[in-house]
Amino acid sequence: MRDDRAPDATASAASSEALDVLVVGGGINGAGIARDLAGRGWRVLLAERDDLAAHTSSSSTKLIHGGLRYLEYYEFSLVRKALQEREVLLRSAPHIIRPLRFVMPHDAAMRPAWMVRIGLFLYDHLARREVLPGSAGIELRDSPYGRPLKARYTRGFVYSDGWVDDARLVVLNALDAQSKGAEVLTRSTVTLAQRDADGWAATIATPQGERRVRARALVNAAGPWAEAFLRGVARPAGGELLATKSLRLVKGSHIVVTRRFEHDHAYIFQNPDKRIIFAIPFEGEFTLIGTTDLELPDAALDGPAHIDEEEVDYLCEQASRYFEQPVTRSDVVWSYAGVRPLLDDASGDPSAVTRDYLLETHAEGGAPLLSVWGGKITTFRKLAEDAAELIGQLLGETRAAWTEQALLPGGDLRGWIGAPERPDADFARLLRAIAQRHPWLPPALALRLARAYGSRIERVIGNATALAGLGAEVAPGLHEAELRYLVREEWACGAGDVLWRRSKLGLHYSEAQRQAVEDWFQNKEETNSCS
Missing domain, CATH: 3.30.9.10 (D-Amino Acid Oxidase, subunit A, domain 2)
Structure with a gap:
């Protein structure tokens, strides 16, 4: 059973001295792998140099699909795998x-x-x-x-x-990883990862200063920068070449x-x-x-x-x-x-290049390394499951898979609607339940908050019993209560994080309204990992 209670940041912080796995990259693959590994009980740290989903993972066509056109390229295995994942994902996060x-x-x-x-x-x-x-x-x-x-x-x-x-999918995976004990660092660049026989000694430049960690295994999920990471940051123990694939x-x-x-x-x-x-x-x-x-x-x-x-x-x-x-x-x-x-x-033809993924491992001559090559957002969960299986084999500690039946944060609607039926019908029932419990919420705002946060909506609105209880309306439909939540729990550090990734409100706002959100961040009293 999923538990959408807020994670205890102190209890979930991974040790800066001894990790099991360091995951580099906060896109969908990195966040998914960190979630899966943490759910199997390993000590995990995820490091992302920018915001979560700042690049490829927030720039997709935003589809969970098998890829109809890939059939013309005889990618039957990829299409089948993606089609199987469609309904797994629909059930995991119906919001x-x-x-x-x-x-x-x-x-x-x-x-x-x-x-x-x-x-x-x-x-x-x-x-x-x-x-x-x-x-x-x-x-x-x-x-x-x-x-x-x-x-x-x-x-x-x-x-x-x-x-x-797509961007919220990444954030939900990071939230779930954190709730299961992983530490998630954004705006934090891995500047050096030195391999030896027993582990990886890594240096991470964080907003709070330089941090040194040691991990038994390293996952390279840097997306477009995966090859560059192996050539410029990951240092082998001997003279072996770590970058053997090309993107x-x-x-x-x-x-x-x-x-x-x-x-x-x-x-x-x-x-x-x-x-x-x-x-x-x-x-x-x-x-x-x-x-x-x-x-x-x-x-x-x-x-x-x-x-x-x-x-x-x-x-x-x-x-x-x-x-x-x-x-x-x-x-x-x-x-x-x-x-x-x-x-x-x-x-x-670039259109004909496979969208399938390859997980490449290096274990000879030093600590385990796993690099993620390729992939598509629809198959991220299966990719993460396969990656966790490989990491377990490399560490000699194979542990049971768990994500296929699991729900993502906000996706467990049972506390609102009872037993689930169909994902689309369940979300409609959630909207009705929210309207009954919080009739003061304007329908358009209730819909947007339900879509974004699902069963976690009350973590955003708190104990408010009227619209005024959400605090000042910083921009149309965006209140201080939501901004505080995003800073406190979803690693939001600036207006761009809120307006273009954790929502698409920026598309609806004027330049002056977008600036008002930026001004709020400049003057906010809340503190988080951004500074």
Whole structure:
């Protein structure tokens, strides 16, 4: 049974003298691995140089999906693994992960209908489905799903996948890791990891100063920087080469535009270059369109990724092939880009590079090292489970897996709704329960808080019995009580952490309103690990 009580920070702090495992990287893979290891009873420290999910893990298309297009590249094992994980994740966090139906308008010039039907049949049957409905054909001419489209698209298909708040997924894994005894350090850079026969001696630059730790094993989950970490930070005991794999860094960019349709389904569009893009309902008022696949020429990353003008034009052009109302540059209200660290498999086309992961271990001649190469957000839990199994073997202490049936923080709704039924129905029941218990919460605010925090909502609102009890409204719908919670319990250090990762409120605010949140952080009295 999950326990969503607040973790005791003192009791959960990992010893600075002796760790079992040091995990480098606070994206979804690093946070997931730290959670799994801590849940098996090992002493774990997670070090992230920036904010949790600051890079790739907050820049995804925000889908929990098998990857329909990967079937064309015969990635059946990857698709099956991802499809199996969809329903595991839907049950684990029904507040931040929810079912989403997709509409695929049929364009005979792209792929014949029989090929699409076969692909969808495989998609429906490669793994067992209990929550998500299967695929079906659809007439678009008289359907609400056809109205936003050009008249030439008369037939199509619908199928199921899932939507996830990707950055919050990372935070929930870090919270669960901490509740099980791990220490989570953000804004903390591992500057040196020296290997010897018995362990790793690491130096970490934290906001509080330099810290030295010793770990029996090291996990390199640095994402796009995994190869660079092995070449520049991790020092071998002898002369052996630790970096034996190469990454292909592929940038994926997205645009957010004014809302293009009123219904709750998403679209998947086939492009003449044989790629696909998605158009997804986003934040109520917008449509999210993406992604691109642009290979980066340099192996090193000097800073955050940004969308190029050519990528904006590409996404606008491809979406406009389908939507009756063209998508233009002037419609773009926000954009973001992330770098996917894909394992180099010698594919010529970046879109064809495998999204599967490889866990590479080094144990000869020194303490164990595990490096994570590649991966996708949908399979993070399975990746973490496999990584924990390997670490256990390397340490000679194999311990039982546990995450498949576990719930993430906020995902255990039983205290609000009783026995769970279906994840989507359970969340609707949670909303009704919140409205009954806290009728003073405005419906829009209750929905947003429930989506973000699930059963932990009362950790945010505390003992308030009226809106005034949440403190000053720093920006529309954002009160001091929530900001204090995010600082106290979710490692938020600045306005960007709150407005663009732990929420997407920044998309709804003016520059002055975003500045008001920044001013609050500059003047806050709360203290945390940021300073």
